[in-house]
């Protein structure tokens with residue numbers, strides 16, 4: 097399948113070719129033609145499937161062809177609502193990339209940063225607005241955003257909006273849009289509330305479902321290292337030093353934990369930065385940019401901060417702490433092996449996390465390969481007190497419901513963090529570098545001319 101078969105205009109095809117895209121991904125092939133025809137769409141797909149281009153490309157083409165907007169100040173004609181700031185920035189970048197040859201103005205607005213620069217752009221006129229719900233509602237409330245001329249509305253990651261408690265904000269925004277518009281709704285899953293919303297929002301929609309998880313996860317080589325909790329920093333430093341890992345996204349369960357990992361890696365002269373909800377938006381964006389342009393080799397993130405982050409050619413994902421919710425493991429390791437490329441996922445599992453690993457293996461329906469030969473094998477084989485007790489909080493979001501899956505433990509002492517000492521390596525024969533790593537030549541140096549399959 098060629099992009100030209102999807103009736104995409106030559107100037108957009110040139111932009112896609114410039115990105116090295118050779119052929120459309122399945123969601124692009126299915127979504128672009130009906131969206132170009134003006135149909136509403138319900139897309140059951142998640143980040144990593146190429147869904148951004150699936151909506152951005154037809155939106156750019158439709159707005160460019162809309163002659164009615166040629167005269168006067170530009171009005172917001174397309175709105176993309178997305179749950180996280182990082183996703184918003186990425187979507188805006190994608191519009192600019194795919195629309196590089198189009199005469200359209202794009203703007204992204206999200207909370208946590210001054211709104212002043214956005215005000216000037218809004219006053220000057222914008223064609224495509226990408227926004228997170230809270231900031232957009234603020235701007236609408238202040239009379240700085242008017243959605244009366246909206247032609248196309250895209251609700252991205254609708255199920256995450258629900259999870260993150262944004263659905264009320266989303267409904268408020270929808271109420272400010274004209275009745276007659278084209279609507280595209282994307283959601284990785286369709287829980288009942290989203291299904292209800294889709295019914296009221298979409299008119300005779302085309303329904304598309306792509307399931308990236310299985311193929312994506314299939315393409316990821318997965319390993320687990322059994323080790324004790326206090327040896328995890330040393331094991332991480334050991335692997336980063338000895339395994340030729342070019343870029344690693346490390347998942348920590350907590351914001352505090354993420355910062356601690358960064359401090360420990362710095363002591364080993366490994367460049368690392370963290371990204372989580374306690375950091376200012378600018379600090380998060382800088383850390384992300386440094387990681388993307390390879391200034392920093394290691395990015396340590398909590399789940400919410402990392403959600404949807406699209407990093408080209410990320411080779412390794414570390415589950416430094418195993419997630420409490422097994423589906424989160426799939427989302428995390430899906431950060432690598434994007435768009436059909438291979439990748440490696442490494443999990444660290446201490447004794448207390450074994451039930452979490454079992455739940456993950458049940459979900460993915462396979463055993464994760466155990467790396468036996470490493471210098472920090474698990475020595476503690478009894479449950480131990482955990483630092484946090486009771487109802488866990490998700491890394492930087494609202495509390496998660498459901499039973500805690502980790503084994504019950506006695507109340508934790510409230511104490512200051514003890515000074516960290518690198519543990520002595522257990523004397524163990526054959527504890528050399530781990531038997532994994534990127535196979536030479538597996539990944540192209542750049543994604544140029546890299547076909548999706």
Ligand code: AMP
Pocket residue numbers: 116117118119120121124142143144145146147148149406407408434435546547548
């Ligand atoms: P998305 O799901 O939109 O976040 O896209 C996931 C990744 O796939 C991004 O890095 C895109 O640049 C890349 N991508 C999107 N469409 C294509 C394509 N047709 N060919 C190759 N890569 C693509």
